[in-house]
Amino acid sequence: MSAPTEETLFPTTGEPVATIARRGRVGLWLMIVADVAGTIALLISYTYLWSLNVNGGWAPPGARVPFTESNTGPQKADATWAAEWPFWVILLLVLLSTVAMWWSYKAVKAGFEAAAVTGAVLSTLLMVAALIAQWIQITTFPFGPSDGAYGSAVILLCASNLFHMLLVLFLLIGIVNRTRKGLISQDVNYQSQAVSYYMTWVVVAVLLGALVTTFFVESPNTDPAVFGTFETGAKSAPEAPPSPSATPSSSPSASPSPSAS
Amino acid sequence: MSTATTTVRGVEQVTQPPQHGKPGGIMRHLNLGTGLLTGIVFAVGAGWIVAALTPSSATTPTFAPAEPEYVYLAGLIGWVIGFMLGMGAFIGPLRWMMGRDLTHDDAEYMAGKDLGVKRYFKFTTDHKVVGVQYLVVTLVIFGFGGTLAMLIRTELGVTWSEVFSPEFYNSLIGTHGIAMIIAMIIAVSGPLGNFIVPMMIGARDMAYPRLNALSLWLLVAAAVCLISSMFVGGMQDGWSAYQPLGSQAPPGMLGYQLTIIVFAISTAIASVNLMTTILTMRAKGMTWSRTPIFVYGIFASSLMGLYAFPFYQYSQILALTDRVWGTVFFNPLYGGSVWLYENLFWLLGHPEVYVIIIPTAAVTLELMPVFLRKPLFSYNFAIAGIVGVVALSGLVWAHHMYMTGWAPAVNYPFMLSTEMISIPVGFLVLVAIGTFWRGTVWTRLPLMAVYALVFNKMIGGVTGIYLSDVPADQYFHGSMFVVAHFHYMLMGAGLFGAMGGIAFYFPKMTGRILDERIGSIGLWTAFVGFQLTFGSMFVAGLQGMPRRVLQFDEQFNISNWISTIGAYIIGLGMLIFLAAIIFSWTSGVRASGNPWGSKSLEWQTAQPVPLENFEVLPVVTERPYNYGVPDPYDEELAAEDGDRVEKVGAS
Numbered sequence: 001m002s003a004p005t006e007e008t009l010f011p012t013t014g015e016p017v018a019t020i021a022r023r024g025r026v027g028l029w030l031m032i033v034a035d036v037a038g039t040i041a042l043l044i045s046y047t048y049l050w051s052l053n054v055n056g057g058w059a060p061p062g063a064r065v066p067f068t069e070s071n072t073g074p075q076k077a078d079a080t081w082a083a084e085w086p087f088w089v090i091l092l093l094v095l096l097s098t099v100a101m102w103w104s105y106k107a108v109k110a111g112f113e114a115a116a117v118t119g120a121v122l123s124t125l126l127m128v129a130a131l132i133a134q135w136i137q138i139t140t141f142p143f144g145p146s147d148g149a150y151g152s153a154v155i156l157l158c159a160s161n162l163f164h165m166l167l168v169l170f171l172l173i174g175i176v177n178r179t180r181k182g183l184i185s186q187d188v189n190y191q192s193q194a195v196s197y198y199m200t201w202v203v204v205a206v207l208l209g210a211l212v213t214t215f216f217v218e219s220p221n222t223d224p225a226v227f228g229t230f231e232t233g234a235k236s237a238p239e240a241p242p243s244p245s246a247t248p249s250s251s252p253s254a255s256p257s258p259s260a261s
Numbered sequence: 262m263s264t265a266t267t268t269v270r271g272v273e274q275v276t277q278p279p280q281h282g283k284p285g286g287i288m289r290h291l292n293l294g295t296g297l298l299t300g301i302v303f304a305v306g307a308g309w310i311v312a313a314l315t316p317s318s319a320t321t322p323t324f325a326p327a328e329p330e331y332v333y334l335a336g337l338i339g340w341v342i343g344f345m346l347g348m349g350a351f352i353g354p355l356r357w358m359m360g361r362d363l364t365h366d367d368a369e370y371m372a373g374k375d376l377g378v379k380r381y382f383k384f385t386t387d388h389k390v391v392g393v394q395y396l397v398v399t400l401v402i403f404g405f406g407g408t409l410a411m412l413i414r415t416e417l418g419v420t421w422s423e424v425f426s427p428e429f430y431n432s433l434i435g436t437h438g439i440a441m442i443i444a445m446i447i448a449v450s451g452p453l454g455n456f457i458v459p460m461m462i463g464a465r466d467m468a469y470p471r472l473n474a475l476s477l478w479l480l481v482a483a484a485v486c487l488i489s490s491m492f493v494g495g496m497q498d499g500w501s502a503y504q505p506l507g508s509q510a511p512p513g514m515l516g517y518q519l520t521i522i523v524f525a526i527s528t529a530i531a532s533v534n535l536m537t538t539i540l541t542m543r544a545k546g547m548t549w550s551r552t553p554i555f556v557y558g559i560f561a562s563s564l565m566g567l568y569a570f571p572f573y574q575y576s577q578i579l580a581l582t583d584r585v586w587g588t589v590f591f592n593p594l595y596g597g598s599v600w601l602y603e604n605l606f607w608l609l610g611h612p613e614v615y616v617i618i619i620p621t622a623a624v625t626l627e628l629m630p631v632f633l634r635k636p637l638f639s640y641n642f643a644i645a646g647i648v649g650v651v652a653l654s655g656l657v658w659a660h661h662m663y664m665t666g667w668a669p670a671v672n673y674p675f676m677l678s679t680e681m682i683s684i685p686v687g688f689l690v691l692v693a694i695g696t697f698w699r700g701t702v703w704t705r706l707p708l709m710a711v712y713a714l715v716f717n718k719m720i721g722g723v724t725g726i727y728l729s730d731v732p733a734d735q736y737f738h739g740s741m742f743v744v745a746h747f748h749y750m751l752m753g754a755g756l757f758g759a760m761g762g763i764a765f766y767f768p769k770m771t772g773r774i775l776d777e778r779i780g781s782i783g784l785w786t787a788f789v790g791f792q793l794t795f796g797s798m799f800v801a802g803l804q805g806m807p808r809r810v811l812q813f814d815e816q817f818n819i820s821n822w823i824s825t826i827g828a829y830i831i832g833l834g835m836l837i838f839l840a841a842i843i844f845s846w847t848s849g850v851r852a853s854g855n856p857w858g859s860k861s862l863e864w865q866t867a868q869p870v871p872l873e874n875f876e877v878l879p880v881v882t883e884r885p886y887n888y889g890v891p892d893p894y895d896e897e898l899a900a901e902d903g904d905r906v907e908k909v910g911a912s
Contacts, residue, residue, distance in 0.1 A: 012368035014269030041575035057596025145588040149596030152588035174358035
């Protein structure tokens with residue numbers, strides 16, 4: 001355990017490390033603002049489509065009520081909702097990883113550098129486990145990205161988690177290496193603090209994802225407008241949905257729905 | 262651990278990490294050439310790998326994109342990664358991860374010390390170099406977008422036949438739109454925000470010098486993606502790229518989407534850097550009430566970009582996955598919604614107008630006291646205007662969606678918020694006019710640009726009120742009136758203001774005065790052309806001419822002919838202004854350190870500006886813009902014995 005020495009200076013600018021640390025914290029919080037906005041965009045997308053249930057297409061085809069069963073098209077007919085528990089297991093792993101990182105930061109701040117390395121390594125291992133779990137979840141969903149808006153939204157939320165985890169993993173490897181080399185120490189530990197803060201935000205982001213995918217599953221809109229059954233459309237001669245050849249580069253084409261044929 | 266020490270910025274005995282090899286390490290060998298080379302190699306390699314792995318179109322499901330799309334997208338991603346790798350953008354993070362920190366010598370090399378002109382072609386961290394690089398990139402993007410504008414006006418002016426195919430014409434419209442939007446977003450914040458702000462607040466550099474370079478080179482990578490899209494069908498549904506049209510457009514749409522995704526990252530990084538610099542690096546004594554108005558403008562613009570750009574970015578990420586991965590976010594047949602796209606898009610789309618306008622307005626307010634030799638009229642009122650715009654900017658997006666049928670019940674609240682935002686914008690105009698009042702007018706090129714800006718902004722602002730009004734918008738929506746309005750705001754106010762800012766700071770950036778005669782000829786030529794082009798476009802819009810059309814009724818011929826003639830005059834004016842920049846930069850009259858007699862900190866530095874700006878960091882003792890106000894310290898110093906002089910600071 002080393003005692004704090006005289007004011008440590010940053011090698012490239014000659015400024016006190018405390019000044020650099022303050023600057024780093026401000027920058028980090030601002031970067032988190034941008035990240036929060038992006039995550040909100042995804043959550044808005046999820047909840048917006050969940051609330052509208054456009055054309056009865058929110059649920060995966062296998063979980064739909066009968067009036068939309070025609071919209072299976074290229075989708076998997078047996079696709080259904082995702083299990084909820086994996087979201088929470090992944091959250092737990094990310095949370096434990098973050099706790100370990102905070103422990104590492106507190107340890108290095110108190111001068112226990114060996115404990116700090118242990119905490120950072122533990123945090124890294126837990127994040128790797130979370131990353132693998134997230135990957136397994138994405139690849140084993142009972143639906144694909146085309147299987148309704150729910151499928152698309154859930155997969156993108158998980159992809160966002162995956163991106164966060166990869167970023168954190170990169171940071172953690174750096175923290176382990178730097179702590180081991182003594183570059184993060186009792187005097188200079190703002191990088192550990194910054195990573196701990198960022199990981200705390202990642203926990204919040206994963207938590208928000210787990211909450212919406214657990215509690216906002218079946219759409220509250222049980223009587224959505226369905227294409228081909230609008231009153232004005234029903235009076236005039238309905239057109240068949242676009243054929244695959246008409247929109248070769250668009251998203252899934254449709255098979256004709258009974259109401260439109 | 263090495264115990265080597267060195268003197269850094271006057272501080273002795275600063276411990277240095279081990280120096281591995283020559284300062285700069287591998288960065289000594291990386292530059293724009295290696296960036297282009299690795300970018301091209303990665304683009305070709307990624308495209309080739311994907312072409313080899315992707316099943317041919319005949320065996321893919323019918324809803325999957327055709328193979329060339331995957332190849333093009335892989336090529337673009339390969340380009341961005343390869344280019345940034347070749348520039349050395351990943352060296353810093355890797356060094357950090359490996360625990361090999363920069364020494365002071367490394368940092369000085371990275372900042373371009375003793376590199377001469379080569380530093381402009383490298384991943385240089387000095388904020389002044391980045392500012393100049395931004396200026397050049399901005400001019401290039403303007404040139405590209407402006408050329409497309411000329412082609413559009415050529416098509417619309419030749420009313421007796423078609424010059425281009427409808428597909429190419431649509432592509433011109435969309436690409437021109439987004440190129441100009443990008444150019445205008447960076448026009449002031451890029452060159453002037455980077456070059457001037459650190460000096461203006463009395464700092465030696467930006468908070469994060471390497472992130473500064475990263476934001477610039479990401480922008481270059483994104484610009485190449487955008488230009489490439491023109492060669493694969495372009496983007497044919499306007500700069501807003503509405504869905505589901507975007508999913509059905511040619512592969513060029515992928516270029517647009519990746520451009521926005523990368524540009525948003527660049528913008529976020531630049532915003533964080535500028536805001537952190539302003540928040541944490543202001544000189545001693547520079548309290549918020551002594552901070553120049555331009556700094557407020559840059560801060561506000563960065564803040565709006567920071568919270569709003571991610572929505573735009575995610576709208577394009579979702580659109581991209583819809584297109585290449587088969588997600589259904591914007592496909593109503595499977596539960597998606599096009600309104601979702603419109604909301605995400607306009608959540609940036611309208612704050613973006615203020616991201617452009619606020620720095621432009623701020624730079625004009627910054628230069629006005631210098632040329633009117635009097636304090637800014639109501640500095641506090643100007644700050645209130647900026648704060649008001651920021652506060653309301655996120656509450657006006659849906660006025661772009663009055664006619665889409667989305668949530669008609671909220672049309673009127675959005676009408677109210679949109680009309681309310683004209684109040685803080687009006688503050689800024691009033692401050693400008695108030696500053697003119699009884700000023701000692703010293704009409705130089707920068708002030709001429711202010712005249713042009715105020716005129717255009719009044720017209721743009723007033724016509725905007727009609728569009729914010731729901732009943733009026735039912736008529737004007739989708740017409741040439743809208744096009745004329747936003748050009749008056751974005752170009753008439755934004756671009757002319759940027760021209761003023763560049764003319765004002767040109768001596769500091771280049772060490773030479775921007776040629777006043779050639780520059781003012783260019784400025785006023787462009788101004789006259791601008792009134793012809795967009796004034797007659799208002800007329801066409803009032804007559805009912807829709808926007809984004811290739812063919813139109815004969816009744817609109819005259820206004821379109823006038824618009825096209827005006828556009829060519831704008832083009833001529835811009836070329837003259839560009840010639841003034843190039844001529845002045847290479848062989849113009851040399852400028853002293855403070856040719857305008859400004860009181861701001863950035864003008865108190867030596868010329869050329871030293872690498873670290875100030876030998877000794879300045880201390881600020883008074884509010885900015887005290888032109889024409891007797892300096893109480895001078896009075897106290899000049900007082901003879903027996904004179905009664907009130908002590909400075911005494912109540």
